Amino acid sequence: MITEEDVRAAVGVLTVPALLRRNAGEYGHLPALTGADERTWTWRELCDQVLSVAGGLRALGLRRGERMLIGMSSRPEHWVADLAAVELGAIPCTTYATLSPEQIRQVAVHSAATVVVLEGAAELARWAPALAEMPALKGVVVVEDVDGGHTRYADLLAAEPAPPDAEAGQDDPVTMIYTSGTTGDPKGVVLSHHNVLYQCALQELVQPAPAHPRTVAYLPLAHIAERVLGIYLPLYTAGHVTVCPDATRLLATLTEVRPQAFFGVPRVWEKFAAGLQQLLAGDRRAAVGRARELAAEAYRIRAAGDALPGELAEALEHADREVLRPLRERIGLAEAARLGSGAAPIPAQVLEFFGSLGMTIMEVWGLSETTGAATSTFPDNYRAGTVGLPMPGMEVRLAADGEIEVRGPLVFLGYLRPDGGIQAAVDADGWLPTGDLGAFDADGPLRIIDRKKEMIITSSGKNIAPSAVESLLRAHPLIGYAVVVGDRRPYLTALLMLDAEAAPAWAAARGLAATELKELAAEPPVLDELAAAVRRANEALSRPEQVKVFRVLDHAWSPASGELTPSLKLRRRVIEQRYAGMIEELYAEGSGS
Known part of the structure; x- marks a missing residue:
């Protein structure tokens, strides 16, 4: 250790x-x-x-x-x-x-x-x-x-x-x-x-x-x-x-x-997954399916902290050499000994998909103020959907309201003052409030709920973490970004942005002539597929967390257009202000259904 x-x-x-x-x-x-x-x-x-x-x-x-x-x-x-x-x-x-x-x-x-x-x-x-x-x-x-x-x-x-x-x-x-x-x-x-x-x-x-x-x-x-x-x-x-x-x-x-090492923000991993899923959809070889089943089984066993049975390990080694490694070569990561994801939540389905290709992606959590990763899943201790345990030397605790606080050698010196001085941001005991809400699983791993300032409180008083809902929606390769709205509202609605790369490929594979987002956002097969994606996400959510009505945007978001930060996070205030009219239309539509 x-x-x-x-x-x-x-x-x-x-x-x-x-x-x-x-x-x-x-x-x-x-x-x-x-x-x-x-x-x-x-x-x-x-x-x-x-x-x-x-x-x-x-x-x-x-x-x-x-x-x-x-x-x-x-x-x-x-x-x-x-x-x-x-x-x-x-x-x-x-x-x-x-x-x-x-x-x-x-x-x-x-x-x-x-x-x-x-x-x-x-x-x-x-x-x-x-x-x-x-x-x-x-x-x-x-x-x-x-x-x-x-x-x-x-x-x-x-x-x-x-x-x-x-x-x-x-x-x-x-x-x-x-x-x-x-x-x-x-x-x-x-x-x-x-x-x-x-x-x-x-x-x-x-x-x-x-x-x-x-x-x-x-x-x-x-x-x-x-x-x-x-x-x-x-x-x-x-x-x-x-x-x-x-x-x-x-x-x-x-x-x-x-x-030999690679860190991908969630959008990168999601795009790679969408591309590989398209590739695998056209590959009907039994050997590919069997190899992925072996890797997925090994991923689950290791996640539970258990050793692989000898027979499985031997079969997986052969399958990896003959089938899975060539698939990883498609994205240039066959030699990567260290794989990571962070900066935003990554859907558990994405991690599990890569697990079926023999790739164990370590999910980390942290801030600029913690010099990046303050917690991580580890090669011998990981679980999709969690950000693992504190890095060696770091301590993590929860405040009374669930805000995550950290202490240790990765905590920054402080914030720059306008006069050039540095203002420490920790309390007298060295604890830094992070602004993120979290919860510990029974056996220790940390789960991120959401940013404290971004929690939705519906008109009936239900507290909802929008990123959890959005993560489920983004698991579908057609969806590039999703933003859930519902603060002080009776239910949730969502704005969906098509993935600018995956959506045209998805449409072409189904014989659709449309290639531009503006056209694709109006295509009935695309809308039907997105409706099915929302239904599947809702099945995994409690009733207050479910999305009742959604709208598909006919354009892309970017840091330059203002809806995303330079690190590709949602600017919720900008989005809600810019799309206020559309959001009101969604609630008018939902109240009549």
Whole structure:
């Protein structure tokens, strides 16, 4: 059993700059980072660039403790600029590309950043009003060549390499993340070197990957998962990261890289499941069905904490080699030793589907404030529908109203104050209220009920967790997103968004000519299938939780359109305001039925 002492021993006195130097010295010839243009930097080359850019940022005036904002896509220069700021003891903060001009202004002013690094002309134009309101700003760096008199990234690269002003301490800030703001203005979450490296050591101890593992970075670097898995964990393991800046190329990138560890947000796993289910629907081979039955049985036995019978283990090994591994190759994950999901609830059916392919996905729960995963299911202790047990060293308890509170080495330093100070968010005993409601199963695993502020209370006083209902609806491959409405109402209604990739494929397989969401949303076979999906979900719900009426939207949601956060969570207030008329129509329709 892994203990907190084991993790602390693995972290030792390491810091992010110390790891970069270690990798340059001991693993300098190994690949570190591959960009979208397929150019690869070794650890030695990456370290040299980081130190040069650090020298350029120092000449620009960036100093220890100051904040540096980065408005850039996932490209190698992003990694270099981020790590260069850390070399100087400054605090880098990546902003989401989907921020509105007002959100950019909020972050820019609140952070009191002294340096801003932007990608090119488009970002410079979007940021221009905010830059004018930043009195502490010393300089703007632009990666691509544009007119305007700003510092060029190429000039930073040509600067004299800079050693750090002083050795970083493990309790010093290493980064800041602005929360995605589902219920209010974003807050600056400040994390320490120890926070992020403790998380890295945990990942490796709990479920080790091969030495110097290959991974793919596809989430925004403003997301806590990608910061840990795309920056700090590869530093810790001297791994090789391939950047996938375009999510539409994720599957192609995975099949090319064949990563040895992969973390997928639920929407990614749901899309993969929908694609594989389409594939399997046309594969009538008895061997495939039998192999999946064996894997599903093994998944259930391991979930119960039992060992596989020898006969089953032997049969499964053969079936995996001959049938299941080739299926996993279709999504590039046949060599992945560590699979995870988090950031939002994932339907249990999706986890069980992948279990039938020989894939055990560990579900984690946590926040930016807990440096990502605070709890996890484990390879020898998992159960679909739960987020497992506290990570070694972490404590979890429930407040009187069911709010989850956490304490331990992953809890962040605090929120950035406008004056540059850090305001601790824990109580006198170190407990952090998370805003999530939860419950413990009888034998210990934690279940997430919902966000405290998002609970629905119907007009009859019933408390309903909308995410539980939405998760059941999303289990159908046609449904990309579902939002349930019903606060202070007599019953629940739902808005359903078709999956932009799965819906056309589903329609084509059934001979429908329609391909656009606007057309598909009006197709009777599609509407009939969705009605059946809602009925199936309702069968698993109590009467107050059941959806009485629904509407299918003829367009997609995205962070750019405003209904989703940059981390693809629902902005319920925006949705309910934007679709207020449609929601009223649903209740008028429901009251007459």
